[in-house]
Amino acid sequence: xxxILDKPRKIYVTRKIEFNAAHRLFNPxxxxxxxxxxxxxxxxxxxxxxxxxxxxxxxxxxxxxxxYLFDLKELKTILEEExxxxxxxxxxxxxxxxxEGNVPTTEILAVTVWDILESRLRxxxxxxxxxxxxxxxxTGKNSVRYIGE
Amino acid sequence: xxxILDKPRKIYVTRKIEFNAAHRLFNPxxxxxxxxxxxxxxxxxxxxxxxxxxxxxxxxxxxxxxxYLFDLKELKTILEEExxxxxxxxxxxxxxxxxEGNVPTTEILAVTVWDILESRLRxxxxxxxxxxxxxxxxTGKNSVRYIGE
Amino acid sequence: xxxILDKPRKIYVTRKIEFNAAHRLFNPxxxxxxxxxxxxxxxxxxxxxxxxxxxxxxxxxxxxxxxYLFDLKELKTILEEExxxxxxxxxxxxxxxxxEGNVPTTEILAVTVWDILESRLRxxxxxxxxxxxxxxxxTGKNSVRYIGE
Amino acid sequence: xxxILDKPRKIYVTRKIEFNAAHRLFNPxxxxxxxxxxxxxxxxxxxxxxxxxxxxxxxxxxxxxxxYLFDLKELKTILEEExxxxxxxxxxxxxxxxxEGNVPTTEILAVTVWDILESRLRxxxxxxxxxxxxxxxxTGKNSVRYIGE
Amino acid sequence: xxxILDKPRKIYVTRKIEFNAAHRLFNPxxxxxxxxxxxxxxxxxxxxxxxxxxxxxxxxxxxxxxxYLFDLKELKTILEEExxxxxxxxxxxxxxxxxEGNVPTTEILAVTVWDILESRLRxxxxxxxxxxxxxxxxTGKNSVRYIGE
Amino acid sequence: xxxILDKPRKIYVTRKIEFNAAHRLFNPxxxxxxxxxxxxxxxxxxxxxxxxxxxxxxxxxxxxxxxYLFDLKELKTILEEExxxxxxxxxxxxxxxxxEGNVPTTEILAVTVWDILESRLRxxxxxxxxxxxxxxxxTGKNSVRYIGE
Numbered sequence: 069x070x071x072i073l074d075k076p077r078k079i080y081v082t083r084k085i086e087f088n089a090a091h092r093l094f095n096p097x098x099x100x101x102x103x104x105x106x107x108x109x110x111x112x113x114x115x116x117x118x119x120x121x122x123x124x125x126x127x128x129x130x131x132x133x134x135x136y137l138f139d140l141k142e143l144k145t146i147l148e149e150e151x152x153x154x155x156x157x158x159x160x161x162x163x164x165x166x167x168e169g170n171v172p173t174t175e176i177l178a179v180t181v182w183d184i185l186e187s188r189l190r191x192x193x194x195x196x197x198x199x200x201x202x203x204x205x206x207t208g209k210n211s212v213r214y215i216g217e
Numbered sequence: 218x219x220x221i222l223d224k225p226r227k228i229y230v231t232r233k234i235e236f237n238a239a240h241r242l243f244n245p246x247x248x249x250x251x252x253x254x255x256x257x258x259x260x261x262x263x264x265x266x267x268x269x270x271x272x273x274x275x276x277x278x279x280x281x282x283x284x285y286l287f288d289l290k291e292l293k294t295i296l297e298e299e300x301x302x303x304x305x306x307x308x309x310x311x312x313x314x315x316x317e318g319n320v321p322t323t324e325i326l327a328v329t330v331w332d333i334l335e336s337r338l339r340x341x342x343x344x345x346x347x348x349x350x351x352x353x354x355x356t357g358k359n360s361v362r363y364i365g366e
Numbered sequence: 367x368x369x370i371l372d373k374p375r376k377i378y379v380t381r382k383i384e385f386n387a388a389h390r391l392f393n394p395x396x397x398x399x400x401x402x403x404x405x406x407x408x409x410x411x412x413x414x415x416x417x418x419x420x421x422x423x424x425x426x427x428x429x430x431x432x433x434y435l436f437d438l439k440e441l442k443t444i445l446e447e448e449x450x451x452x453x454x455x456x457x458x459x460x461x462x463x464x465x466e467g468n469v470p471t472t473e474i475l476a477v478t479v480w481d482i483l484e485s486r487l488r489x490x491x492x493x494x495x496x497x498x499x500x501x502x503x504x505t506g507k508n509s510v511r512y513i514g515e
Numbered sequence: 516x517x518x519i520l521d522k523p524r525k526i527y528v529t530r531k532i533e534f535n536a537a538h539r540l541f542n543p544x545x546x547x548x549x550x551x552x553x554x555x556x557x558x559x560x561x562x563x564x565x566x567x568x569x570x571x572x573x574x575x576x577x578x579x580x581x582x583y584l585f586d587l588k589e590l591k592t593i594l595e596e597e598x599x600x601x602x603x604x605x606x607x608x609x610x611x612x613x614x615e616g617n618v619p620t621t622e623i624l625a626v627t628v629w630d631i632l633e634s635r636l637r638x639x640x641x642x643x644x645x646x647x648x649x650x651x652x653x654t655g656k657n658s659v660r661y662i663g664e
Numbered sequence: 665x666x667x668i669l670d671k672p673r674k675i676y677v678t679r680k681i682e683f684n685a686a687h688r689l690f691n692p693x694x695x696x697x698x699x700x701x702x703x704x705x706x707x708x709x710x711x712x713x714x715x716x717x718x719x720x721x722x723x724x725x726x727x728x729x730x731x732y733l734f735d736l737k738e739l740k741t742i743l744e745e746e747x748x749x750x751x752x753x754x755x756x757x758x759x760x761x762x763x764e765g766n767v768p769t770t771e772i773l774a775v776t777v778w779d780i781l782e783s784r785l786r787x788x789x790x791x792x793x794x795x796x797x798x799x800x801x802x803t804g805k806n807s808v809r810y811i812g813e
Numbered sequence: 814x815x816x817i818l819d820k821p822r823k824i825y826v827t828r829k830i831e832f833n834a835a836h837r838l839f840n841p842x843x844x845x846x847x848x849x850x851x852x853x854x855x856x857x858x859x860x861x862x863x864x865x866x867x868x869x870x871x872x873x874x875x876x877x878x879x880x881y882l883f884d885l886k887e888l889k890t891i892l893e894e895e896x897x898x899x900x901x902x903x904x905x906x907x908x909x910x911x912x913e914g915n916v917p918t919t920e921i922l923a924v925t926v927w928d929i930l931e932s933r934l935r936x937x938x939x940x941x942x943x944x945x946x947x948x949x950x951x952t953g954k955n956s957v958r959y960i961g962e
Contacts, residue, residue, distance in 0.1 A: 072915055072924055079920050080958035088356065090239035090266040090308070095581070106581050108588060114308030117239040117266005119356050125958075133840070134851050135918035140955060141853060159239070159263030170519055173582035175526050179519055207237065207268050210587060213527035213572075221468055221477055228473050229511035244729070255730050257737060274511075282393070283404050284471035289508060290406060319668055322731035324675050328668055359736060362676035362721075370766055370775055377771050378809035386654065388537035388564040388606070412606030415537040415564005417654050423809075431691070432702050433769035438806060439704060457537070457561030505535065505566050542878070553879050555886060617817055620880035622824050626817055657885060660825035660870075684952065686835035686862040686904070710904030713835040713862005715952050755835070755859030803833065803864050 073132050080200055081137045082125040085147050087156035090117035091172040094161075115159060118206050120177075122151065124185065127200040138197045150184050174206045178214040186216065222281050229349055230286045231274040234296050236305035239266040240321040243310075264308060267355050269326075271300065273334065276349040287346045299333050323355045327363040335365065371430050378498055379435045380423040383445050385454035388415035389470040392459075413457060416504050418475075420449065422483065425498040436495045448482050472504045476512040484514065520579050527647055528584045529572040532594050534603035537564040538619040541608075562606060565653050567624075569598065571632065574647040585644045597631050621653045625661040633663065669728050676796055677733045678721040681743050683752035686713040687768040690757075711755060714802050716773075718747065720781065723796040734793045746780050770802045774810040782812065818877050825945055826882045827870040830892050832901035835862040836917040839906075860904060863951050865922075867896065869930065872945040883942045895929050919951045923959040931961065 092115035093107040103111050110116070124147060128137050154164055160172035166184065170176050182202045189199055205211040241264035242256040252260050259265070273296060277286050303313055309321035315333065319325050331351045338348055354360040390413035391405040401409050408414070422445060426435050452462055458470035464482065468474050480500045487497055503509040539562035540554040550558050557563070571594060575584050601611055607619035613631065617623050629649045636646055652658040688711035689703040699707050706712070720743060724733050750760055756768035762780065766772050778798045785795055801807040837860035838852040848856050855861070869892060873882050899909055905917035911929065915921050927947045934944055950956040 072921060072928075077920075077924050077959065078962040079923065080960075081920065082956045082958070084954045086356070088265050088267055090264045093582075098580075106583075106586070109306040112306045112308070112312070114311045115239045115264065115266070116237050116306040116308065117264070118237055119268045130920045130924070133843075135838075135840075135916035135921045136851075137920055137957075139851070157258040157261045157265040159261070159265065162263040163261070171582035175524075175528065175577045175584055176519060176582045178526065179524050179577070183519075207235070209531045211529045212584075213529070214524065215527075217525040221474060221481070226473075226477050226512065227515040228476065229513075230473070231509045231511070233507045242731075244731070247729075255732075255735070279473045279477070282396075284391075284393075284469040284474045285404075286473055286510075288404070320731035324673075324677065324726045324733055325668060325731045327675065328673050328726070332668075358680045360678045361733075362678070363673065364676075366674040370772060370779075375771075375775050375810065376813040377774065378811075379771065380807045380809070382805045384654070386563050386565055388562045407604040410604045410606070410610070412609040413537045413562065413564070414535050414604040414606065415562070416535055417566045428771045428775070431694075433689075433691075433767035433772045434702075435771055435808075437702070455556040455559045455563040457559070457563065460561040461559070505533070540880075542880075545878075553881075553884070618880040622822075622826065622875045622882055623817060623880045625824065626822050626875070630817075656829045658827045659882075660827070661822065662825075664823040682952070684861050684863055686860045705902040708902045708904070708908070710907045711835045711860065711862070712833050712902040712904065713860070713864075714833055715864045753854040753857045753861040755857070755861065758859040759857070803831070 073130055073135075076129045078127065079130050079137050080125050080127045081140070081143075082123050082201075083140060083143055083147065085122050085124065085151060087120050087122075087152055087158075088117065089120060089155050089158050089160050090115040091160035092116070093171055093173060095171050115161065120155070121205040122181065123201070123203040123205075124181075124199075125201040125203075126189075126197045128195070128197040138195060146185070146188060150188050151181060154184070174204050174210065174212040175214075178202050178204045178212045182214050182216055222279055222284075225278045227276065228279050228286050229274050229276045230289070230292075231272050231350075232289060232292055232296065234271050234273065234300060236269050236271075236301055236307075237266065238269060238304050238307050238309050239264040240309035241265070242320055242322060244320050264310065269304070270354040271330065272350070272352040272354075273330075273348075274350040274352075275338075275346045277344070277346040287344060295334070295337060299337050300330060303333070323353050323359065323361040324363075327351050327353045327361045331363050331365055371428060371433075374427045376425065377428050377435050378423050378425045379438070380421050380499075381438060381441055381445065383420050383422065383449060385418050385420075385450055385456075386415065387418060387453050387456050387458050388413040389458035390414070391469055391471060393469050413459065418453070419503040420479065421499070421501040421503075422479075422497075423499040423501075424487075424495045426493070426495040436493065444483070444486055448486050449479060452482070472502050472508065472510040473512075476500050476502045476510045480512050480514055520577055520582075523576045525574065526577050526584050527572050527574045528587070528590075529570050529648075530587060530590055530594065532569050532571065532598060534567050534569075534599055534605075535564065536567060536602050536605050536607050537562040538607035539563070540618055540620060542618050562608065567602070568652040569628065570648070570650040570652075571628075571646075572648040572650075573636075573644050575642070575644040585642065593632070593635060597635050598628060601631070621651050621657065621659040622661075625649050625651045625659045629661050629663055669726055669731075672725045674723065675726050675733050676721050676723045677736070677739075678719050678797075679736060679739055679743065681718050681720065681747060683716050683718075683748055683754075684713065685716060685751050685754050685756050686711040687756040688712070689767055689769060691767050711757065716751070717801040718777065719797070719799040719801075720777075720795075721797040721799075722785075722793045724791070724793040734791060742781070742784060746784050747777060750780070770800050770806065770808040771810075774798050774800045774808045778810050778812055818875055818880075821874045823872065824875050824882050825870050825872045826885070826888075827868050827946075828885060828888055828892065830867050830869065830896060832865050832867075832897055832903075833862065834865060834900050834903050834905050835860040836905035837861070838916055838918060840916050860906065865900070866950040867926065868946070868948040868950075869926075869944075870946040870948075871934075871942050873940070873942040883940065891930070891933060895933050896926060899929070919949050919955065919957040920959075923947050923949045923957045927959050927961055 093110040242259040391408040540557040689706040838855040948958045
């Protein structure tokens with residue numbers, strides 16, 4: 069490599085993935101009336117669903133040997149194992165262990181995705197890459213961002 | 218109006234709407250094994266879901282008085298009453314009378330939406346506008362088009 | 367060229383362009399009350415505006431020498447001269463001669479763009495390319511298509 | 516709720532809205548020549564227009580009871596009352612009190628939207644949610660971000 | 665299935681795929697000067713590249729048993745074998761046998777993709793599905809459509 | 814200007830540009846086997862290509878006279894001279910002096926674009942605008958962000 073990497077360069081790399089899932093916003097600890105007031109049509113009994121679009125961002129220093137922050141083929145594998153396999157073509161209220169006991173709002177989902185990925189990335193010892201940001205678009209109009217704080 | 222409309226002009230007007238729904242691809246007339254073979258993960262027991270994006274196209278001659286094909290405020294009302302109210306935040310296998318006894322594939326959904334809208338438009342007697350096309354995008358990758366044939 | 371073009375191949379080529387314009391939907395031949403009824407907030411006195419996105423499609427046979435239907439650099443020049451120069455950063459009710467005496471609905475606009483381009487293409491004698499379709503997206507939700515009928 | 520919310524989680528929630536407006540970039544305190552030099556075709560006399568797309572981001576801690584940061588139905592109402600009602604289908608140079616005496620650039624617009632929303636959010640006393648970011652896309656190519664600094 | 669499919673319904677199903685490829689527009693049968701005149705910067709010596717986005721549309725009658733036109737999992741496999749494996753991460757002037765002796769314009773590419781898929785679909789004997797349309801977007805601004813004529 | 818700019822307002826302005834280029838991920842200092850392991854199909858001999866989409870963000874205080882952060886016409890000229898002229902319709906491994914001796918990953922490209930623009934902006938002495946962020950989307954799925962750290 070030439071002089072571009074003579075000083076360390078902090079970089080952010082984002083990968084988008086999608087999954088299609090059903091959910092119902094309903095808190096069993098609350099009365100039906102309170103549920104209706106808080107969740108409206110999102111509490112419809114059998115659930116509804118979304119094409120969830122996720123943006124997963126890692127940060128760290130560009131590797132002098134590869135010119136990469138992190139091998140995106142490896143990231144793709146991690147995201148398929150940890151996120152797609154868990155959430156895609158599922159009903160978030162019934163099929164996902166990590167969400168049990170929670171109302172599967174997009175806020176809760178973003179935190180859950182962060183916790184899962186953060187935990188997985190810590191098992192990769194030969195890298196200093198960090199999870200920087202998880203964004204989930206529930207629709208084209210609504211999205212949620214979590215940065216681990 | 219000036220000479221632009223001195224000859225009749227056939228025009229196509231498209232309005233996009235969205236609804237978020239859950240569905241499960243499962244045919245109760247078939248064995249579980251056959252269902253798995255045909256529908257794969259789309260047959261997941263509790264269902265999954267999508268942000269369905271629809272493109273509804275009307276055709277006809279531009280009105281000399283208004284310069285419109287059809288009042289889009291009226292079309293918006295029709296689409297909200299006929300489509301959004303029926304499908305949005307619903308589970309297509311349980312909540313929609315018109316789909317009863319059918320596997321709610323996007324193909325079936327497109328035909329159903331066509332039939333509903335075609336029937337409603339026939340009740341509007343002071344216009345010669347026709348339903349031209351129904352497109353449904355199930356995801357950013359898959360879509361289905363029906364033109365009434 | 368090899369055998370791909372041994373038989374003539376009919377092809378459709380689409381180029382997208384944009385212009386940003388103001389307009390007011392108001393028909394001076396009608397009463398204020400009728401205008402309000404027909405055009406609602408689109409008749410707001412000083413006008414409002416849009417980022418108009420156009421899709422212009424030509425059709426014809428692929429040229430054996432170039433592998434092109436039509437030189438897109440030349441099409442770009444034509445679209446800049448005929449469309450962008452006429453409509454971009456303009457108020458459609460005051461600044462565009464071709465729209466005088468018309469309510470600048472998207473329907474009227476699509477027909478006007480067709481007439482302008484059709485007329486210009488007829489001046490190009492060394493080609494058999496035809497104008498096939500003009501689509502105008504007024505917003506991300508509404509669009510109009512005209513095919514010269 | 517289970518342990519996901521046992522520690523407070525800071526979350527960012529974004530809602531997109533659109534409005535269609537006309538504007539003219541022209542500073543009456545400057546000479547015509549200076550206006551032309553600074554604003555070019557954006558100073559065209561009768562104005563032009565855009566489909567403005569806004570991304571409004573709130574931040575705060577996820578509510579343990581609802582799993583929400585903030586009720587998006589309430590946010591939608593606020594945005595319709597404060598933003599859509601004020602700016603949609605308007606001419607920014609004539610119809611918006613808050614912009615009087617200002618050149619309605621996207622920069623000025625972003626700050627104005629921030630000030631309006633920040634002021635409205637302060638009237639909601641039963642929440643600790645904060646306005647975090649206002650992004651306005653004037654076209655698909657240009658956007659402006661303001662974060663209250 | 666209920667009465668929705670009591671009459672045969674002709675349906676169009678579209679699947680999007682992408683590939684990333686390099687190409688150079690250069691016709692070795694023409695002089696350098698003529699090449700420059702026709703292809704301009706698209707003839708740059710080492711080539712340039714695109715994220716090609718394809719829309720592949722099949723048509724036919726909805727299957728009464730499955731509610732599908734055609735199994736999209738099978739279509740996905742066909743597109744990966746025939747299109748992605750041939751064109752993705754390739755230089756169209758050097759790596760694709762089917763394009764040899766042709767200038768790899770988007771027009772030529774669309775016809776080539778059509779011929780490959782049409783030929784493959786004819787090997788599937790248990791279906792009456794037809795290839796209806798191939799659209800290739802070379803950039804967000806330019807696209808080409810071929811329907812087999 | 815009225816009171817909106819009575820206090821200085823820090824603003825971020827983003828402009829999107831695109832260029833179409835070929836590249837090959839290959840590090841001549843490594844063995845063929847190591848290259849294959851690291852870069853996979855991205856190392857294909859003749860290269861492949863992308864429609865690169867860039868988001869360039871400047872930050873600073875809104876100018877009281879113009880209501881702008883920075884004249885976007887001037888920014889457009891800078892981006893055409895520094896970025897489009899250098900990278901568009903090029904092969905990044907052969908045609909770009911600034912990338913010589915580097916593997917043209919998107920990470921390296923983002924840093925290079927930053928260095929070029931930062932250096933150019935320092936030559937503009939009558940402004941306090943700063944380069945804030947460079948984002949490069951290599952595909953619709955992968956992007957890289959650099960903020961000069």
